[in-house]
Amino acid sequence: MSSTTSRTTVLLALLLATALAGLQQAAASADPTAPVDAAHMRWRTSCKKMKEATRSVLNKVVWPTSMKIALSGVPPAEFSPKVNGRIVPVGTCQTNLGALEYLYRLAGPLDINDTTSARCVGVKERWMVCEQGKRQVAFEMLFQYVNPVLQQINSPVGATYNFSALGVFVFDRAGRICSYDYDLRRLGLVTDSALAPMVQLIGGPEKYAEQLVQGVCQASAAFCTGNITQYANQTDCETFLRSLPVSNFDNADQDNLSCRVLHAMLVPLRPAVHCSHIGKTGGSKCVPHPPNLLFTDDFSVCST
DSSP: OOHHHHHHHHHHHHHHHHHHHHHHHHHHHHOTTSOOOHHHHHHHHHHHHHHHHHHHHHHTTSTTHHHHHHHHTOOOTTEEEEEEEEEETTEEESSHHHHHHHHHGGGSOSOTTOSSSOEEEEEEEEEEEEOTTSSEEEEEEEEEEEOHHHHHTTOTTOSEEEEEEEEEEEEOTTSOEEEEEEEETTHHHHHHHHHHHHHHHHTSHHHHHHHHHHHHHHHHHHHOOGGGOOOSSHHHHHHHHHTSOOOOGGGTTSSSHHHHHHHHHHTTTOHHHHHHHHSSSOTTTSSOOOTTHHHHOOOSSOOO
């Protein structure tokens, strides 16, 4: 054998040995029985539990489960008693009852026999991740809604529509949700587009706005009485609400009619809390909120 052939043979042998060593190392690192760092294992377990809690809370938004939770007044066990957070553009809340109402009351009617109100009929997980070293779960979920009235009029755009929720749940050391911050993306645009055929059937935006006025005034007359009365009479209520900009649910935390429509849905659950929100002052909810609060308010940690 020539020296050139010998050198070639040795080189090939070295290359083969190196390749085999690399394959063995890769196989060892992929071996599910190989030792795992204890801290990483704890994080993986924690991440799994936080994801399970997140899914549990959001899957309960489906009606009528959401209705039962809202009427019970008992927040899900996944919530810390000190939970606070915000749902953009709906608003912020500082209690677990507030979280219950924003998540579940707005997901459908309070009457099981209701045949006209929109309700959530499905939840689809787009993605969900944990970040190592943090007790947080980030997610995107799709909430699918059906509006029975749109079904009845054979709406050309269909009777179903999706709301995309993009956000974060923060957990305390006990594994409970202590803070949250998520965005219902383009809530007003989605709602307006879905309801457009119904608005036209009613007679246009002005007549639709008048129906909204009557709905808020009815809620006020029925629940906001005694020392939580908001208006002197029906005429006072109608006159004030007609003076407001209607806006839409993209501005559901501002001083407008749409904000009061949203909070009129909450009034039956806790009139003492929500009546001021549909009144002339707007309480602390239907008032001007500067946009910089989106960047200065921090819900990435638990409140103390």
